Amino acid sequence: MAGLATAFGSGAMTNTIGEIEDAKAILVIGSNTTENHPVIGYRIKRAVKKGAKLIVADPRYIELCDYADSYLQLKPGTNIALLNALAHVIIKEGLADEAFIKDRTENFAALKATVEKYTPEYAAEITGVPAEEIVKAARLYAEAEVASIFYTMGITQHTTGTNNVLAVANLAMLTGNMGKPSGGVNPLRGQNNVQGACDMGALPNVFTGYQKVTDDAARAKFAKAWGVELAGKDGLTVTDMLDAAGSKDVRAMYIMGENPYLSDPDSTHVQQCMGSLDFLVVQDMFMTETAEFADVVLPAVSWAEKEGTFVNTERRVQKVNPALKPRGNAKADWQILTQLATKLGFDWEYDCAEDIFKEIAALTPSYAGVTYDRLGVMGIHWPCPDEVHPGTPILHVDKFSRGLGHFSAVEHQDPAEVPDEQYPFILTTGRILYHYHTGTMTRRSEGLKQIHNEELMELNPLDAQALGVEECDTVKVSSRRGSVKSRLKVTDRVPPGVVFMTFHFKETAANILTNSESCPTAKIPELKVCAVNVEKA
Amino acid sequence: MTKVNITLNGQAVQVESGKTVLEAAQAVGIDIPTFCHDPELSKAGACRMCVVEVAGARNLPASCTTPVTEGMVIETESDRVINARKSILKLTWAGHPQDCLTCEKTGSCKLQDYSYRYDVDGSPYKGEVKEIPLDDTNPFFFRDLNKCILCGKCVRKCHEVNGAGAIDFMYRGFGTKVTTAFDDAIEESSCVFCGMCVDICPVGALTPKQGLNQGRAWEADKVLTTCPYCGSGCTFYLHVRDDKIVGVTPNFEGPMDGHLCVKGRFGWDFVDSPDRLKTPLIKKDGEFVEATWEEAMDLIASKFEGVRAQFGADAIAGLSSARTTNEENYLFQKLLRSMGTNNVDHCARL
Numbered sequence A: 001m002a003g004l005a006t007a008f009g010s011g012a013m014t015n016t017i018g019e020i021e022d023a024k025a026i027l028v029i030g031s032n033t034t035e036n037h038p039v040i041g042y043r044i045k046r047a048v049k050k051g052a053k054l055i056v057a058d059p060r061y062i063e064l065c066d067y068a069d070s071y072l073q074l075k076p077g078t079n080i081a082l083l084n085a086l087a088h089v090i091i092k093e094g095l096a097d098e099a100f101i102k103d104r105t106e107n108f109a110a111l112k113a114t115v116e117k118y119t120p121e122y123a124a125e126i127t128g129v130p131a132e133e134i135v136k137a138a139r140l141y142a143e144a145e146v147a148s149i150f151y152t153m154g155i156t157q158h159t160t161g162t163n164n165v166l167a168v169a170n171l172a173m174l175t176g177n178m179g180k181p182s183g184g185v186n187p188l189r190g191q192n193n194v195q196g197a198c199d200m201g202a203l204p205n206v207f208t209g210y211q212k213v214t215d216d217a218a219r220a221k222f223a224k225a226w227g228v229e230l231a232g233k234d235g236l237t238v239t240d241m242l243d244a245a246g247s248k249d250v251r252a253m254y255i256m257g258e259n260p261y262l263s264d265p266d267s268t269h270v271q272q273c274m275g276s277l278d279f280l281v282v283q284d285m286f287m288t289e290t291a292e293f294a295d296v297v298l299p300a301v302s303w304a305e306k307e308g309t310f311v312n313t314e315r316r317v318q319k320v321n322p323a324l325k326p327r328g329n330a331k332a333d334w335q336i337l338t339q340l341a342t343k344l345g346f347d348w349e350y351d352c353a354e355d356i357f358k359e360i361a362a363l364t365p366s367y368a369g370v371t372y373d374r375l376g377v378m379g380i381h382w383p384c385p386d387e388v389h390p391g392t393p394i395l396h397v398d399k400f401s402r403g404l405g406h407f408s409a410v411e412h413q414d415p416a417e418v419p420d421e422q423y424p425f426i427l428t429t430g431r432i433l434y435h436y437h438t439g440t441m442t443r444r445s446e447g448l449k450q451i452h453n454e455e456l457m458e459l460n461p462l463d464a465q466a467l468g469v470e471e472c473d474t475v476k477v478s479s480r481r482g483s484v485k486s487r488l489k490v491t492d493r494v495p496p497g498v499v500f501m502t503f504h505f506k507e508t509a510a511n512i513l514t515n516s517e518s519c520p521t522a523k524i525p526e527l528k529v530c531a532v533n534v535e536k537a
Numbered sequence B: 001m002t003k004v005n006i007t008l009n010g011q012a013v014q015v016e017s018g019k020t021v022l023e024a025a026q027a028v029g030i031d032i033p034t035f036c037h038d039p040e041l042s043k044a045g046a047c048r049m050c051v052v053e054v055a056g057a058r059n060l061p062a063s064c065t066t067p068v069t070e071g072m073v074i075e076t077e078s079d080r081v082i083n084a085r086k087s088i089l090k091l092t093w094a095g096h097p098q099d100c101l102t103c104e105k106t107g108s109c110k111l112q113d114y115s116y117r118y119d120v121d122g123s124p125y126k127g128e129v130k131e132i133p134l135d136d137t138n139p140f141f142f143r144d145l146n147k148c149i150l151c152g153k154c155v156r157k158c159h160e161v162n163g164a165g166a167i168d169f170m171y172r173g174f175g176t177k178v179t180t181a182f183d184d185a186i187e188e189s190s191c192v193f194c195g196m197c198v199d200i201c202p203v204g205a206l207t208p209k210q211g212l213n214q215g216r217a218w219e220a221d222k223v224l225t226t227c228p229y230c231g232s233g234c235t236f237y238l239h240v241r242d243d244k245i246v247g248v249t250p251n252f253e254g255p256m257d258g259h260l261c262v263k264g265r266f267g268w269d270f271v272d273s274p275d276r277l278k279t280p281l282i283k284k285d286g287e288f289v290e291a292t293w294e295e296a297m298d299l300i301a302s303k304f305e306g307v308r309a310q311f312g313a314d315a316i317a318g319l320s321s322a323r324t325t326n327e328e329n330y331l332f333q334k335l336l337r338s339m340g341t342n343n344v345d346h347c348a349r350l
């Protein structure tokens, strides 16, 4: 997010899902799209059938590789070397869009100077991807009439996350693939309303619509609307919050609908931090692993029992409608928050979700024209500044949100943890088709449970042979932070030296192993790379 | 776009050239029956249910594959057309089990609806009824291929939309069926259980296991909503009867054209998982005990106020959620910020 905001002035997906099929080339990097965003995966496959060239960059041989014209099997944590090398080839071979660079961007000289040394051969050494394959991929991407890029956590969950994103943005600007249909830079949001949570200011530094808390005018506007005084310094991010709980700087926490004990890196540390709190409130549908630590647990209704809106990954605001009555005494999160605010002496009056939405629209320029009535069956893409505005499917059309697109020169940097003698494997984590996040919902679904109900850590056949283990055997996986036991899937989807686990299963909580070392700018932890040892259990 | 002039059931209509007769008719609200047609799939022209009469043409062309031409005069419900459709229905019934009484599809079955529409009550032909064993091995849907009318939509959906290509036509003649590569159970195939084949099957050959015997299609309320799982934001209709979800149908008119994956299509039953939290809980001596909302709220308010008074507002922090609504995220940050701290975030970074 921080990366795209620096490059373009907005952190959101630039184009829409509907445009995918008409792309002439697609680069998928760090996104196992067919499992994590299945319907977007369908579109990418259809684009290929319609003739698009597909480039997949991923340490694992994911399903999309079957459809790829070029597969770049890079070592985990070497994205920048690869992306810089692609830029290098594009510039060297005269495939850059000179006019676009000149008219719409700044700081190209710095990029050019930096990528100079990232020859395909140099990048091959770092990434393990053959130099010829890098050249081929660069040509496929840059020669296409219009090309789009898709990425997810495989790019962001690194200590270099923000720089990874900047390197992605560089490629799109270099080739003029911005602001036009079927192009752009498209971060796919993992959860149903990540985009909405960000838009709504559930972030330490911004109010709704990315209005900065440090901006006096913005603060004055919200202070007036809310009838309160507001603090003007950025708050703590999730990782810092937990650390601050550990150090007793944070004393009380309110956690709504999240399960950081399983979803955040280094679970043991998370547990210690939460244990140090004086007071913890957790609001959820179920007694999650995190809720177990709480002093008060508040029962929230499911999405099917309430009204509101979600924003999908392509900035489309869509309606959520109540189908069921609340179960037991559970309440909608907005009702609980309103009740608590009243207890705390704030003057909140909301009779329904729509009342809240109207307040949001009034305070948020990019949502100003959105009303419940207008959402219909199609929803509306923000920005939508007024009630006759049709919404904005494609961002940065004539100019970037920040004015000129900004190239950033970024360098490869090793992951925080690299394999060594004691921990010779790289663990990378992610999700699978049949489960979601920490499994709170999917593991309570009969069918999904029946199809898949345990971790099967992926291990390359060569490594399996060396360790003397076989499919379905149980192994002990250890990192500097802890160890878990998991059953095995022996598969060449992962290259030798790399193992893959999900974080869906509490019995084999992968985040006991992961490293909380984060990207200094985005504060996203390096969940995609940590060093582990694997032994027969 | 050039337009052509045609006459549809006596009505003069202008249509974009390149459209099919079926599309032209649909655009003006004329309903032509179809079995094998789906707007986003390649055209099969296989079932001939959609035939129409075109002045000057000797045969009855299939409207789903016939493009409009200038001056075309079309009748969609002439006697010839009706007779042709009746014969197709009768032929179909010759091999189709007549168990509408207990079939889950009753009420949303095209074979049943068209039989009603054209007054066909079975078949004069004595056909051989197939005896293919029911495939109920996967957790999501039944495959009763005895009811399959071989429209091929499931095959095309699976290949053209999903890309999984799990099923195809196999064998020939009477033995023809749509099945997996080695005629194995579906979970041995490349099927990813998106359910998109289930939702376009015109008859009761593919039936979701959820909601079995829990009501006919017309008895359920259909509530449009947005998927609670990934960020693709598929929308669909929840079918609700007696305050229970009994099924899902895609929003074919929506932005994703009705595409879904296994989680959205079949993964909603966590809603009534027996371990849902139904009342506030307060921890006393290490054990959770049930409390009223009033008690819980009083406790939280007094604790937050206490912490704020003693350690300052920044000793309070909150994690909002990428899974709750915009309205709730908005209120969450409003609450924390109103208490005087910007310590608010959510786990989207993760």
Ligand code: SF4
Residues within 6 Å of the ligand: B154, B157, B158, B162, B164, B165, B166, B167, B190, B191, B192, B193, B194, B195, B196, B197, B198
């Ligand atoms: S459920 Fe989806 S993947 Fe499986 S056969 Fe049907 S269309 Fe194909």
Ligand code: SF4
Residues within 6 Å of the ligand: B147, B148, B149, B150, B151, B152, B153, B154, B155, B178, B197, B200, B201, B202, B203, B205, B206
């Ligand atoms: S199973 Fe249904 S959709 Fe598939 S061919 Fe048979 S009738 Fe058509």
Ligand code: SF4
Residues within 6 Å of the ligand: A037, A038, A039, A040, B227, B228, B229, B230, B231, B232, B233, B234, B259, B260, B261, B262, B263, B264, B265
């Ligand atoms: S149905 Fe599947 S692809 Fe669509 S939003 Fe839900 S989880 Fe994502």
Ligand code: FES
Residues within 6 Å of the ligand: B033, B034, B035, B036, B037, B044, B045, B046, B047, B048, B049, B050, B051, B062, B063, B064, B065
């Ligand atoms: S619907 Fe036209 S031939 Fe089947």
